[in-house]
Amino acid sequence: MNCRNVKDRLILYYYKELEGKEQESIEEHLSTCTECQRTLNILKEDLDRINIIEPDIQQEDYQRIGFAINQEIDKLSQKKGFLSGLRIRPLYIAVSMLLILAVSYGLFKGYERHKEESFISENYELLINLDMFENLELLEHLDEIQETS
Amino acid sequence: MNKDRDIPDEQLIERSCCGDRASFNLLFERYRKMVFSLAYNLTGNISDAEDITQDTFVNLYKNLHKFRGESSFKTWFYRIVINQVRSYHRKRRFMLFTSILTSKEGKEMEIEITDNKTPEEELHNRELQKILKHAILALPLKQREVFIMKHIKGLKIKEIAHILNSSEGTVKANLFKAVRNLQSKIKELQ
Numbered sequence: 477m478n479c480r481n482v483k484d485r486l487i488l489y490y491y492k493e494l495e496g497k498e499q500e501s502i503e504e505h506l507s508t509c510t511e512c513q514r515t516l517n518i519l520k521e522d523l524d525r526i527n528i529i530e531p532d533i534q535q536e537d538y539q540r541i542g543f544a545i546n547q548e549i550d551k552l553s554q555k556k557g558f559l560s561g562l563r564i565r566p567l568y569i570a571v572s573m574l575l576i577l578a579v580s581y582g583l584f585k586g587y588e589r590h591k592e593e594s595f596i597s598e599n600y601e602l603l604i605n606l607d608m609f610e611n612l613e614l615l616e617h618l619d620e621i622q623e624t625s
Numbered sequence: 626m627n628k629d630r631d632i633p634d635e636q637l638i639e640r641s642c643c644g645d646r647a648s649f650n651l652l653f654e655r656y657r658k659m660v661f662s663l664a665y666n667l668t669g670n671i672s673d674a675e676d677i678t679q680d681t682f683v684n685l686y687k688n689l690h691k692f693r694g695e696s697s698f699k700t701w702f703y704r705i706v707i708n709q710v711r712s713y714h715r716k717r718r719f720m721l722f723t724s725i726l727t728s729k730e731g732k733e734m735e736i737e738i739t740d741n742k743t744p745e746e747e748l749h750n751r752e753l754q755k756i757l758k759h760a761i762l763a764l765p766l767k768q769r770e771v772f773i774m775k776h777i778k779g780l781k782i783k784e785i786a787h788i789l790n791s792s793e794g795t796v797k798a799n800l801f802k803a804v805r806n807l808q809s810k811i812k813e814l815q
Contacts, residue, residue, distance in 0.1 A: 487804050493782050522808050538657050541679050548683045
């Protein structure tokens, strides 16, 4: 193993993350290479300095957090209970949409009927005499009838 | 009480899924310190760590039924904590170089510098402490996560890769970058 290979692996070596044979190869190299040994010493010195202190959190702080968690879970359970009667949320949404469509269709049909009835009432005089024109042959010969009369 | 300690995690999970709150509270007691410690190390702030701890356990309760036992519960749970921290950072637009180190209560994250003896070394190490505090929390989030889980929590690279849903190569790369960054900060002071 050359120095470059060893230096690339020194961090993993420090953290004991190397496999057995690789670990041995590096140790063998370090035993003969002062430069790599120096690099490792610097690395150890830097990393060994870092030890983060845990905060001094009290038992009552944990209890307070635990209480807050249970309150949140209680709220979740209440929400779940309300919707559980409707079983499945997508079904609930689908039924709502169908209702909206049905109401819209009913309103549209109502409007159509209203239009029809308005037309009939506005054109009543004309429409009651329409039976005269039911006979199409008579319509076709209207001009002739007019001439002869 | 001793009997509670003997109950395996899988059993507590199963009972919690069936609505057994006492079992869930046992899980909380078992893992609260781990969660708080990780959240605190990643944020440097007690108040944020408390919020993250609370949200993490509520999230855990909602997602317990998703635990399939493919990994250990601890690994799976670590992933929930990491995701919660990331989510928290996104929400709070976590600024790495400003007031993150002081909480509302004024409790700062401390870094103990070992083997300091003389007054000159004391002063030097206090300066180094400040630099390292900033340096660790100034690391990009992914590097910070890897460094803290490796250096502080002592997890294996394989475990960290599993928790972060990442390759071992990526974890190693982030670890190297984190260490190099911290070393260059220490060198600047010297």
